[in-house]
Amino acid sequence: MVASVFKDSLAYNVLSRATVMIIVFILIFGFFRYQNIKESVDQKLQYDIKTIESLLMIALPAPLWDFNVKQIDSLIESQEYIESLSAITLSELDLMGRSTYFVRKGDFLKKTDAPLTNSDNFVVKELSILKGTHVLAKCTLFLSVEKYESKLEIELILLLVQQLLIAGCLILVFYFFTRVYIGRPLSDLHDSLTKISHDEPLEIDENLPNNEIKALAKMYASVYNRLKDYQNNLELKVSQRTVDLESVNGNLKTEIKTRVAAEIELIEARKRADKANKAKTVFLSHITHELRTPLNGIIGYTQILARSDLEKNTKEYVSHINRCGEHLLALINNILDLNKMESGAMELVQKPMNLAAALDNVMSIIDQKSQAKGLDFHLDFSDEIPVNVIGDEEKIKQVIINLLGNAVKFTNKGKVCLSVSVGSSRAVRFSVEDTGQGILKKDQECIFEPFRQSKGSTSKEASTGLGLSISRDMVALMGGELKVISETGKGSCFYFEIELPIDESAGMVAKDAEPTGLSGTENIHILVVDDVQDNCVIMSTRLKQLGFSVDVAESALEAYGLIEREKPLLIFMDIEMPEIDGLQATKTILSLDQDIKVVAFTASIHFEAFLKNEEHSLFSDYLFKPVHDRDLLRCLAKHLALDIEYEDHSGPVVSRELTIEDMIALFGKLPKQQREDLEVAQRKGNMSKVRKIAKEIEAGDGFNCFGKRLQNLAQQYQLDALNQIILN
Secondary structure (H helix, E strand, O other), X not given: OHHHHHHHOHHHHHHHHHHHHHHHHHHHHHHHHXXXXXXXXXXXXXXXXXXXXXXXXXXXXXXXXXXXXXXXXXXXXXXXXXXXEEEEEEEEOOOOOOEEEEEEEXXXXXXXXXXXXXXXXXXXXXXXXXXXXXXXXXXXXXXXXXXXXXXXXXXXXXXXXXXXXXXXXXXXXXXXXXXXHHHHHHHHHHHHHHHHOOOOOOOOOOOOOOOHHHHHHHHHHHHHHHHHHHHHHHHHHHHHHHHHHHHHHHHHHHHHHHHHHHHHHHHHHHHHHXXXXXXXXXXXXXXXXXXXXXXHHHHHHHHHHHOOOOOHHHHHHXXXXXXXXXXXXXXXXXXXXXXXHHHOOOOOOOEEEEHHHHHHHHHHHHHHHHHHOOOEEEEEXXXXXXXXXXEOHHHHHHHHHHHHHHHHHOOOOOEEEEEEEEOHHHOEEEEEEEOOOOOOHHHOOHHHXXXXXXXXXXXXXXXXXXXXXXXXHHHHHOOOOOEEEEEOOOEEEEEEEEOOOEOOOOOOOOOOOOEEEEEOOOOOEEEEEOOOHHHHHHHHHHHHXXXXXXXEEOOHHHHHHHHHHHOOOEEEEEOOOOOOOHHHHHHHHHHHXXXXXXXXXEOOOOHHHHHOOHHHHHOOEEEEOOOOHHHHHHHHHHHHOOEEEEOOOOOOOOOOOOOHHHHHHHHOOOOHHHHHHHHHHHHHOOHHHHHHHHHHHHHOOOOHHHHHHHHHHHHOOOHHHHHHHHOO
């Protein structure tokens, strides 16, 4: 009877559930503890393996190489201190193919004639003993699992005893506190409520002691009486709540239908947007190919004419046509770059570069426009900036050209300056400053958006409004941020900072001369395959000017016949041709003669994606239309093992014929006008102007060596030497 009452008591119920919780907690704790013990045992096994492996891999190569059997046996037997190591097999990969066996006998490893026969209860580890990249021997380790299992069993027994003791102590302590602090007070409260529960309404016996139990009894009576009142109005409230819930449910269904309809509309809108984006990509693919094909003809014919013997005025006209073609090509490239940025296809190409030479090339591109407008145009290159760095040269040049082009375009008088200095955290800071019309404050954010220009712009030059947008995205891709400071009527300053690590592998940098031709082109036959006649004429003419023997084919079938007769060493293959495209034609050609080098060239914007395909390995190289002379010459020199001829001497950076003291003395003997012009150009940091004057001096009489040396110093931005010579 007593046991039944205790079983029904609150103390029993609380204690039983607490006991279950304690046991569960102990089991969980024990499980994790078991995992830790098992992991530590496994770690000991791995530690033993790594210890033996490290010692054998370091110590065995030398005696194995020297065939020192005694030292080999000694090294292996010295591993006996690792108790779990039961046997070692060493198979030498020499001419005799010997195998040596060591088996534990007692506390020692002894050399035997037979290997360990039973390896079921062993952990087996195989090692390759190397000397350099040469495998000297194969070593197999046998470690006894029983050593580790016995240790694990002892740990588990101790863990079980420990958990049982902890569980028993916790249950006893919890029982004591439950009995004293919960059971007794609740029993008193139960007796008090039993006395007053028969009264209607409930009344509290005031004789109860004034404590928490009496307060609880009063609260219980008050709640009980209030519940009576609530019960009378409960049905009315439930009915009212039911009506409210039905109304809310109806509104919720309506809202769900609205959201489902909106989501369907959103999905349809997304499909339409994807379809429009695909249509835009297809349109760009076709339109740029159609634009690049005639552009290839324009730029190609102007480059051919530029090599011809023309009158001065005619050469200027040809140069102007070429610049217009290059400008149109730049506009097309801007649109393609924007499309790449939007699709996330733009990638960095980090490689060694000559920063000074790259910037000088940029300055020479913009210099003609600045001279036409009478602007003071110069480069301020800090001595603290390293010349040889690692970076994406093409993107850096494109950003600087965009910024300088805008600065010249919107500046009618004054100056345009490119400054290269050390920024924060030793980053390289590029700043393009002008004294132009400036940018309105409200437009300084929108000018970085595609196809947007400042409303206050007065320039009449054609522009897509993409230059700044593309420049900002390219700078962001290189880890920087393009910013602007501008004041209307006073000018603007665009600047950014990027990290350009120093190229430690670079030595003395050679002069960045322009390639003009190739040597050794005699008796070399080349085939040009293109379905556009203008492209064939341009490419064949340029190749003939270089001294090659050239054939032309306007289809793949025609090319097959020419290859059988003429056996060309190199083929320029257009990719997009009717009937049989360039890829299929190349497969057929290489199946006939694998020694022929095929260079792909195309105007398609999807050619870069094609290069990622495995099939692009069929081509030896590729060129992108319009093909520039520099790229064509380097491609031919690379694949035909020819030497490039340069316009300027490409010898050492600094001539050893004249010392700085000699140069200072000769500078004082120059005509006054040349000295003044050099001083002005040097103070402005205009290296293009310094080289131009130096070239004039070299072409004159009496100062040839001085002019040549001065050109080399200016080409390599040897600012300290130039300052000593010119500004001394």
